[in-house]
Each structure stands twice: as structure tokens, then as C-alpha cells.
Amino acid sequence: MSAKFAPLSRLQSLGYASGNFGKNIVANTLGYFLLFYITDVLAIDxxxxxxxxxxxxxxxAILDPVIGFISDRMYSHKFGKYGGFIVFGAPMCALSFIAIFFIPVVSGSPIVTLLACLLLFRASYTLIDLPHNALLSRISHNSRERAHLATLRFCCSSIGSLCVSLAAFYVFESDDSYEQAKLFQQFSIFAAICSLVAMWGSWYSIKQRDIQGSQSVSNWSQQIRGIKSIFTDKQALIILFASFFSAVSIPVFTKCFSFFCKYNLNDQSLxxxxxxxxxxxxxxxTPIWSHLSRRYEKHHTLISAHLLSIIAVSFFTLTVYEFNFQFIVGCALVGVAAGGLWSVIWGMAPDVVDKLNYERNIRSEAIFIALVVVLMKIGHGLGATMLGYFLTAFGYDANVEQSADVLLVIRTMLFAFPVVGSLICIIGLQQYQLLHAKHQLIQDNLK
Incomplete structure (x- = not known):
């Protein structure tokens, strides 16, 4: 077990959390707009x-467990366990992100070059995302402090998302696809620079904790046993289960949102x-979810967030047929629900790592976090694939007035995936039993 640390200072907490701003400003640009960019700017089916x-x-998703497997065996007196991945991965991530919006536009084979740029970006993003997530279990050992850090991280993620949403006012200023391509390019440079600076600052703010943490390196057999222990532990499986189905809830709503505003509401500016x-x-x-997850059990707080998600998505889908008061209320409710969905679960995952460490005497923090990330990404990818499939199946054609069938598909996808995903999460989370008090006993015994 790594050395016990005093509580993080406010500056250290904010510094570490700012890495989520760096990750999210690039990730959410693609999460919100990639499918729309491919269909309506690059004119791909x-x-x-x-x-x-x-x-x-x-x-x-394949690379995540590979990086997790490698990083569980890594340690450097200069970069600690995860610093090397972040310091060298951040510039690769920034450059590959820019390439997505520049190279396919001028390429004679936009499909091939787009896929190549996306693969390079996803690989380099894994180098910073997984280690930064795994750091949470390394720099703090208190369940309530982790809950606070998880919500602070999500607050920084939200600021990154806010930059993306504000950029949309600029990017969607023109209906012309050529002009939109140039505007996407300009924002990609800004976002990439922000991401690079934030990721470097994030690790350097807590690098001493990374360096001073455990230097033990698992052997191959221990790592294999660690992976087996994850798939035989009920609490670990619940977190993995919830990670996947959370990723096919609100994220599908945001992917559909651009299409819904442009075609169902006939107002791209929305x-x-x-x-x-x-x-x-x-x-x-996020401060509300932080308070709730520290005062009450985390899984109860997460269940509340999913219940609110169901209410919010249902209200929006059933009442919004034009820009009106319901549109404003619906968007606000979806945002509040998303705040709980993504902040609370990241405070739960490190607690499971400690439980497995205590019970099996193996600390596989990176590989467990990798599996959480893998399932989230598969959920995201499945949502995008299903949306694209149904749009094509019902005759979607970019930048023209859509048929009634296409409009119905967009509205249905806006509703169905988020509601079903949240309902399944609620059922699964009922079985979660790693409470604050139990985690504190685990930490006391790990000292």
C-alpha cells in the first residue's frame, strides 16, 4: 500500500482536477459534434x-487495458507511476486532435484519412486519460475526499464542455459546410493548446504524490490474478455495469441534440x-452532487441522478416541438442530471480498487480504471453507431428537409437510449454495498 497522505490542499485539488478540463475540451468537441461534422461537413453517409x-x-477500448496493464508495472523516480504517460502523451493528443479537422477536408480519401486521424487521436488520448483517472486512487485514500475530487473534476470537465458549447455559437454561425469546416479548424487549434497546458499543469500540481506513492511493480502472474479478481467481485462488476449503461444514456441525448435542433426544430442556432x-x-x-455523495452513500446519489435523467429526457422529448419555455427547462434538467451521472461514479471506482487490494492483496488500480473507461467508450460508440444506422435506414440526407420518418427516429433516439440506460443502471446499483463506513474500515486495515 502506498504512503498515507494528508488531505490535499485546495490548490492541489484544483490543479489535479483541471486535467479534466484539458481532456474534456477535446473529447466533448468530438462527443457533441463529430457525427454531425462527418455527415454535414464531410458529407459522409x-x-x-x-x-x-x-x-x-x-x-x-482495446488500448485502454493495454495501457492499464503496462502502467501497473511502471514506476520512475522522475515521473512516478503515471507522469510519463501524461507529459509525453499530451502533445501527441493535441496534434492528432487538430489533424481530425484539417487533413480529411483536403484529402482525396476523406474516409480513410479521417479514420486514421481518429485512431491516432484515440490512441494518444488513452495515454493521458487512463493515467489521469487512475491518479485519483493514488493521490487520496479517503472516500469522502475522493467524492469531492470526483465532483471537482467533473466541474472542470463542465468548464471544458462550456467552452465547446460556446464555440458552437461561432461554428454554427454559417450554414455553409465549407465555412463550417474552417471554423471547426480554428477552434481545434484553440482547444488543443488548452488541452496541452491543462494536462501538463494537472500532473505537475500533484507530481510529488505520484512520485512518493507505491513503487512496487506487480509481476505478470499477480496482474493476471488482479484481473481475475475484478471479474469475480460483485461490487467491481456493478461499477463496470453502471459505466457501460451510463454511457448510453445522456451521451446519446447530446449526440442527437444537434440533429434535433437543426431538423426537428428547424433552427440550427439552438x-x-x-x-x-x-x-x-x-x-x-456539481457542488450539490459533491455534498450529496459525501453526506449520503454514493450509490444512492448516483441512483438519484439516473432518476432525474429519466425525468429530464422524458420531459424534453414529450414537450419540446419548438423553442419555448419547456426547451429551456428540459435542457437545464438534463444538465443537472448529467452532473450527477459523471461526477459520482468516478468517486466510487477508486473505493473498489481499495476493496480489492484489501481482500486479494493485489492493487490493480490502472487496469480496473481501464475497464471502466473501456465500457464507457464502447457505450459511447454503440450509441453513435445505432444513431447513424437508424438515420441511414430511414432515409436521412444531410442539409435538406427530412422526412417524417427521419424526424421520428431522431426524437425516438433522443428518448429511448437515455431512459433505458438509466433504468438498467438503477436496477444494478441497488446491489451496491461498499458504503462510506465500510471503506473507512478498509483504509484503516490497509495502514
């Missing part, structure tokens, strides 16, 4: 677009305003 997104995420409202509500709600 939506079914093929969904497949491209899914393939990139699957390759990424994309920026609606996303900004969602992100602002999400950001403002």
Missing part, C-alpha cells in the same frame, strides 16, 4: 459515419444555446 466512430472507439444551457446547469449542479 451517416451509417458509415457511425461505423467510423465506433471502430475508433473500439480500437481505443444547438449552441441548448448545449450551453446544459453545460451551465451541469457545472452549477
Amino acid at each position: 451517416p451509417k458509415l459515419a457511425g461505423i467510423i466512430v465506433f471502430v475508433a472507439l473500439i480500437v481505443d 444547438i449552441a444555446g441548448g448545449l450551453t444551457l446544459i453545460v451551465v446547469a451541469q457545472t452549477l449542479s
Whole structure:
């Protein structure tokens, strides 16, 4: 077990959490707009677009456990356990992100070059994302402090998302696809620079804790036993289960949102305003979710977030047929629900790592976090693939007035995946039993 640390200072906490701003400003640009960018700017068939997104995420999902497996064996007196991945991965991630918006536009084979750029980005993003997530279990050993850090991280993620949603006012200023391509390019440079600076700052703010933590390196047999222990532990499986189905809830809503505003509401300008409202509500709600997850059990708080997600998505889908008061309220409710969905679960995963360490005497923090990330990405990819498939199947054609069938598909996808995903999560989380008090006993015995 690594050395016990005093509580993080406010500056250290904010410094570490700022890495989520760096990750999210690039990840959410693609999460919100990639499918729309491929279909309406690059003029690629939506079914093929969904497949491209899914393939990139699957390759990424394969790389996550590989990086987790490697990083569980890594340690450097200069970079600690995870610093090397972040310091060298951040510039690769920034450059590959820019390439997505520059190279396919001028390429004679946009499908091939887009896929290549996406694969390079997903690989380099894994180098920073997984280690930064795994650091949470390394720099703090208190369940309630982790809950606070998880929500602080999500607050920084929300600020990154806010930058993306505000950029949408600029990007969607023109209906011309050529002009939109140039505007996407300009924002990609800004976002990439922000990401690079934030990721470097994040690790350097807590590098001493990374360096001073455990230097033990598992052997291959221990790592294999660690992986087996994850798949035989009920609490670990619940977190993995919830990670996947959370990723096919609100994320599918945001992917559909651009299409819904442009075609169902016939007002492309609502994309920026609606996303900004969602992100602002999400950001403002994080202190509330932080308080709830520290005062009450984390899984109860997460269940509450999923219940609110069902209410919010249902309200929006059933009442919004034009820009009205319901549009504003619906976006705000979706944002508040998203704040709980993504902040609370990241405070639960490190607790499971400690439980497995205590019971099996193996600490496989990176590989467990990798599996959580893998399932989230598969969920994201599945949502994009299904959306693209149904749009193509019902006759979607970019930048023209859509048929009644296409409009119905967009509205149905906006509702069905988020509601079903949240319902399944609620059922699974009922079985979660790793409470605050039990985690504290585990920590006391690990000293």
C-alpha cells in the first residue's frame, strides 16, 4: 500500500482536477459534434459515419487495458507511476486532435484519412486519460475526499464542455459546410493548446504524490490474478455495469441534440444555446452532487441522478416541438442530471480498487480504471453507431428537409437510449454495498 497522505490542499485539488478540463475540451468537441461534422461537413453517409466512430472507439477500448496493464508495472523516480504517460502523451493528443479537422477536408480519401486521424487521436488520448483517472486512487485514500475530487473534476470537465458549447455559437454561425469546416479548424487549434497546458499543469500540481506513492511493480502472474479478481467481485462488476449503461444514456441525448435542433426544430442556432444551457446547469449542479455523495452513500446519489435523467429526457422529448419555455427547462434538467451521472461514479471506482487490494492483496488500480473507461467508450460508440444506422435506414440526407420518418427516429433516439440506460443502471446499483463506513474500515486495515 502506498504512503498515507494528508488531505490535499485546495490548490492541489484544483490543479489535479483541471486535467479534466484539458481532456474534456477535446473529447466533448468530438462527443457533441463529430457525427454531425462527418455527415454535414464531410458529407459522409451517416451509417458509415457511425461505423467510423465506433471502430475508433473500439480500437481505443482495446488500448485502454493495454495501457492499464503496462502502467501497473511502471514506476520512475522522475515521473512516478503515471507522469510519463501524461507529459509525453499530451502533445501527441493535441496534434492528432487538430489533424481530425484539417487533413480529411483536403484529402482525396476523406474516409480513410479521417479514420486514421481518429485512431491516432484515440490512441494518444488513452495515454493521458487512463493515467489521469487512475491518479485519483493514488493521490487520496479517503472516500469522502475522493467524492469531492470526483465532483471537482467533473466541474472542470463542465468548464471544458462550456467552452465547446460556446464555440458552437461561432461554428454554427454559417450554414455553409465549407465555412463550417474552417471554423471547426480554428477552434481545434484553440482547444488543443488548452488541452496541452491543462494536462501538463494537472500532473505537475500533484507530481510529488505520484512520485512518493507505491513503487512496487506487480509481476505478470499477480496482474493476471488482479484481473481475475475484478471479474469475480460483485461490487467491481456493478461499477463496470453502471459505466457501460451510463454511457448510453445522456451521451446519446447530446449526440442527437444537434440533429434535433437543426431538423426537428428547424433552427440550427439552438444547438449552441441548448448545449450551453446544459453545460451551465451541469457545472452549477456539481457542488450539490459533491455534498450529496459525501453526506449520503454514493450509490444512492448516483441512483438519484439516473432518476432525474429519466425525468429530464422524458420531459424534453414529450414537450419540446419548438423553442419555448419547456426547451429551456428540459435542457437545464438534463444538465443537472448529467452532473450527477459523471461526477459520482468516478468517486466510487477508486473505493473498489481499495476493496480489492484489501481482500486479494493485489492493487490493480490502472487496469480496473481501464475497464471502466473501456465500457464507457464502447457505450459511447454503440450509441453513435445505432444513431447513424437508424438515420441511414430511414432515409436521412444531410442539409435538406427530412422526412417524417427521419424526424421520428431522431426524437425516438433522443428518448429511448437515455431512459433505458438509466433504468438498467438503477436496477444494478441497488446491489451496491461498499458504503462510506465500510471503506473507512478498509483504509484503516490497509495502514
